[in-house]
Amino acid sequence: MTMGTRLRWSASAVCVCFLWTSIGRADDESKKDCAAAFANAQRLMRAGKLLDAEKKLLLCGGPQCPAAMHPDCERWLSSVEASTPTVVVHVSSTLGPLTKDVRFSVDGGDTVPVDGRAIGVDPGAHELTVEATGYWTATKPFVVSEGEKLHSEVVALTPLAPLPTNDSRARPTPSAPTEAVRVESHVPRLTLPIVIISSGAALAGISAVYFGVRARADDRQLANCTPDCSQAAVDHVKREYLWTNLSIGLAAAGITTAALLFLIHGHSAKQPTTALLGIGVGTTGFGPMATGTF
Numbered sequence: 001m002t003m004g005t006r007l008r009w010s011a012s013a014v015c016v017c018f019l020w021t022s023i024g025r026a027d028d029e030s031k032k033d034c035a036a037a038f039a040n041a042q043r044l045m046r047a048g049k050l051l052d053a054e055k056k057l058l059l060c061g062g063p064q065c066p067a068a069m070h071p072d073c074e075r076w077l078s079s080v081e082a083s084t085p086t087v088v089v090h091v092s093s094t095l096g097p098l099t100k101d102v103r104f105s106v107d108g109g110d111t112v113p114v115d116g117r118a119i120g121v122d123p124g125a126h127e128l129t130v131e132a133t134g135y136w137t138a139t140k141p142f143v144v145s146e147g148e149k150l151h152s153e154v155v156a157l158t159p160l161a162p163l164p165t166n167d168s169r170a171r172p173t174p175s176a177p178t179e180a181v182r183v184e185s186h187v188p189r190l191t192l193p194i195v196i197i198s199s200g201a202a203l204a205g206i207s208a209v210y211f212g213v214r215a216r217a218d219d220r221q222l223a224n225c226t227p228d229c230s231q232a233a234v235d236h237v238k239r240e241y242l243w244t245n246l247s248i249g250l251a252a253a254g255i256t257t258a259a260l261l262f263l264i265h266g267h268s269a270k271q272p273t274t275a276l277l278g279i280g281v282g283t284t285g286f287g288p289m290a291t292g293t294f
Helices: 001-044 048-058 067-083 192-225 231-269
Strands: 088-091 102-108 124-132 139-143 151-157 179-182 272-281 285-293
Touching: 001 048, 001 067, 048 067, 088 102, 088 124, 124 151, 139 151, 192 231
Parallel strands: 088 151
Antiparallel strands: 102 124, 124 139, 179 272, 272 285
């Protein structure tokens, strides 16, 4: 055997060894991926993540994974496919049904066209987003149950531009310059709750004065008979002091609550409003008009 032949045989042997080692390493990585897919699929099914579980089951049930996994993965895959809900989206507007250039997404995922076909989603609550050229984007929450098929969701879109109308009286057409007027809304600050709470606080204050005077007078009488005062007289004075303290507490709470309501209501009553005043043609004929938020 010549030197060149020996070199060619040596090079071939090195290539075969390298190829065999690479195949063994790839086979080990494939087995790890299959085992991970087998375990993760079960975890995802228990968590209700059926779409992700389906991807793992397709992997562990494929030819690249050991045959021992195939029966369980195929059985679980059939169960997941039967339990995965499907949704069909229908879109309409004030101009009629929409069929072109309409797209939607679920939970902020990939945007797909509205073509009447059902898509699979996980069971539970979701948010549907629908968009179309020339219309405002609409969002709508919905809930699907496990195993629910062809769940229908109808979304109505609003055009960006106002709809044309043939009735000129439907919308007032200003024929004179309009002027923005700032209008202060005067709302009475003394509302019924404030009056009731203030009255209750006043009654509690009167009660505190009454029981306080009585308790003080009876207490002086006890000082004259001490230590031969009866227990009933002592208890009576204690009750009068108790009612005095309770009345003082109620009066203080009522005054504080009424003051807070007075301040809060007064702040909201000072909210200004803006109106547009002018002359034009309205639904009742020609005359002055006022538009704005009141």
